[in-house]
Amino acid sequence: MVDADDREWFRFYIADADGSGVEARAVASLISDVAELMLVAARKRLGLPRRLGPPSGTERSLAEVRVVSVSPGSLALVFAEPRLRERQTTLGDEFVVTATADDVASDVLEEVRLAAANAPVMAGHEEVRAAAVTLLRRARAVGTTAEVSHQERTGSRTAAAIDLRSVRTPQTAPETQREVTLFGHVYMVDVELGRQRLRVKLPSESDLTMEVDPSIREKIADVLNAQAKVRVDETLRLGLVVRRMIRDVSLLLPEEQGVETPPKSLAELAATQGLLSQPVPSYTELASAVWTSKEDVLAFESYTAQVRATAS
């Protein structure tokens, strides 16, 4: 029995070109792939960290799509909207609406479209893209073309035609990690179910907003609105930081405290030294007049290595 809430909301259609039919197991896998893609997109939309266990109620509320029809032949999987259409995160008496199921479906459709076009993966979208590619690669075993569509509650419909033959594994650069120690003033950014972020204002006046490792949440209260030492795991791709996670925070010990900012900025020093009234010189010309040969440069390398080594 199909009621008003079980109307077609999201459809994944695969044209079965050779008319050989679709194995039942393949249908089950495709349905599972769509459900997983919805969950991953919901998690991304809500800003939740990578899931390690079963989906939480938070994710399910936005992404638990329900199959309302399966049409064999040219396979059409039709899904109804999740029963809960808005995700509302709560904390104490606070009540914040952060996303709707339509938002998630739109994100899914867009990521599928980008995956089919082999477009570069946006930072932070890797997990969603991987789920989209998994779905499309499995669909490729069924047919050569597909269409994904989304009918919003407002009635507007969005669709994307897909050539499954062109789907490739997304190009991704390897990620590297490093641990960084920062010193700065710590502020709370937000507190949501499954998510906490801190903002650290560095002495250079720049701000960094970072996720907090769940295992250190009890320490946060001790360092809020205070100068602290912050241990951060940075994840880099192509030399750029794509994620930061705070691994530890602690108030500065007395021996770690002290004046942090210089009496004069670099610009003020430049002005004091009479440099601002002059154009930036050609350092190449000036340096070339000092070190006039490769031997000069090598000799200077030896000198600096010696000076720095013996200074320790």
Added chain:
Amino acid sequence: MADTQVMAYLSKSSELQKGYESLRAGRRIAISFQVRAELGGYPGTPGFGGERQRRLEILIGSCVEVPHSPATSTWYARVTQRRRELRLKNEVSDGDCWVLAQALEHGAPLMCHDREAVSLGLAMGIELLTLLPEFQRTDETKGS
């Protein structure tokens, strides 16, 4: 800011000149008091003086000289503490630490060509500008 060695790499006689000029990106160079002292000390070595010493002073005079301040000491203590934690005491000199400390003090990017100093600087959140190959961005890995 620029570390001592990099000042020589700005010379046309260095193969690294174009790379570091590119990293400098037209900006005026600032040098730590440590770098200033090391540059100033070089003409005293045998075979290096006279006219070249005068040219070196012109080069130094074209840079913003960053003096020691109470904040320098604060950051120096933090850098050396991190050096201990990373067990880099034998690899990163006190001179390196003073230069890193002043980059932190001023929140300035630092051109540096010393592997261990770059590692320590990165571990302190400094924006390091270097041509050392191990710190370069790698090409994308092709998917299947």
